[in-house]
Amino acid sequence: MAKKHLGQNFLFDPSILGRIIEASGLTSDDLVVEIGPGHGRLTKMLAATARQVIAVEIDRDLHKILSSELKDFGNIELIEGDVLEYPFEMLPRFKTVANIPYYITTPIIFRLLETAANLESMTLTIQKEVAERIVAKPCTKEYGVLSLAVQYYGEPEIKFLIPKGAFKPTPKVDSAVLHVRKLAVPRVAAKDKKFFFKVVRTAFSQRRKTLSNALKPLQKENLLAVLEALGIDAKRRPETLSIEEFAAIANEL
Numbered sequence: 001m002a003k004k005h006l007g008q009n010f011l012f013d014p015s016i017l018g019r020i021i022e023a024s025g026l027t028s029d030d031l032v033v034e035i036g037p038g039h040g041r042l043t044k045m046l047a048a049t050a051r052q053v054i055a056v057e058i059d060r061d062l063h064k065i066l067s068s069e070l071k072d073f074g075n076i077e078l079i080e081g082d083v084l085e086y087p088f089e090m091l092p093r094f095k096t097v098a099n100i101p102y103y104i105t106t107p108i109i110f111r112l113l114e115t116a117a118n119l120e121s122m123t124l125t126i127q128k129e130v131a132e133r134i135v136a137k138p139c140t141k142e143y144g145v146l147s148l149a150v151q152y153y154g155e156p157e158i159k160f161l162i163p164k165g166a167f168k169p170t171p172k173v174d175s176a177v178l179h180v181r182k183l184a185v186p187r188v189a190a191k192d193k194k195f196f197f198k199v200v201r202t203a204f205s206q207r208r209k210t211l212s213n214a215l216k217p218l219q220k221e222n223l224l225a226v227l228e229a230l231g232i233d234a235k236r237r238p239e240t241l242s243i244e245e246f247a248a249i250a251n252e253l
């Protein structure tokens with residue numbers, strides 16, 4: 001019986017699992033971390049492709065089944081625990097490949113991007129709408145805080161879609177396989193990362209307003225002068241700004 005509260009929607013189709021591995025660009029040199037191995041179908045294919053697999057599963061019952069199921073694989077380290085507490089910062093260079101539990105999609109992505117210095121890439125099966133927001137470009141309705149936050153750290157790309165009928169039990173939403181290559185340095189040089197994200201969040205909390213109105217809550221007297229000096233029209237809507245423009249505004253303010 002699948003546990004809904006743990007986001008358990010399993011994938012069994014070997015051709016879909018094969019395409020996920022292909023999309024990840026995994027090689028026999030790689031260390032790979034899988035979040036939520038479930039019944040271990042993807043885990044076994046990862047073990048056949050990569051050098052070493054670390055698989056973190058929170059469900060005690062599944063962990064027990066997996067322990068015996070995977071016991072003959074010498075290159076799988078199975079861990080029972082919450083992935084949000086896993087010390088990614090301790091790992092040498094690694095990739096993540098996973099069909100993740102959707103109830104913690106953003107915490108997982110930011111834990112990986114912010115704390116795992118040695119993360120090379122992540123290939124995650126996530127809700128299609130969330131993937132579309134992550135890869136979104138300016139002037140689209142999907143573009144927002146999530147797009148900018150992920151694109152600050154990495155290069156996201158939707159590799160392919162998976163219809164909901166491919167999962168057991170069938171979820172309410174379709175899925176997408178998202179690949180994010182982590183950038184060696186963030187995409188833009190924000191002098192103060194916290195303030196940069198504050199500017200982005202403030203702007204998008206009022207995305208229908210003009211930029212000058214949307215950024216008013218920052219209480220910066222030099223706002224209009226800064227926009228003018230940067231050649232950014234104060235009447236533009238926040239959703240039209242590129243990440244470079246947000247960084248320039250934050251740096252000048």
Ligand code: SAM
Pocket residue numbers: 006007008009010011012035036037038039040041042056057058059062081082083084098099100101102104
């Ligand atoms: N990898 C399997 C597959 O593709 O069929 C299972 C994917 S299922 C969408 C998500 C898995 O993550 C489940 O096995 C679930 O128990 C596990 N999980 C849920 N929350 C977790 C957490 N906080 N830490 C680690 N694993 C978790």
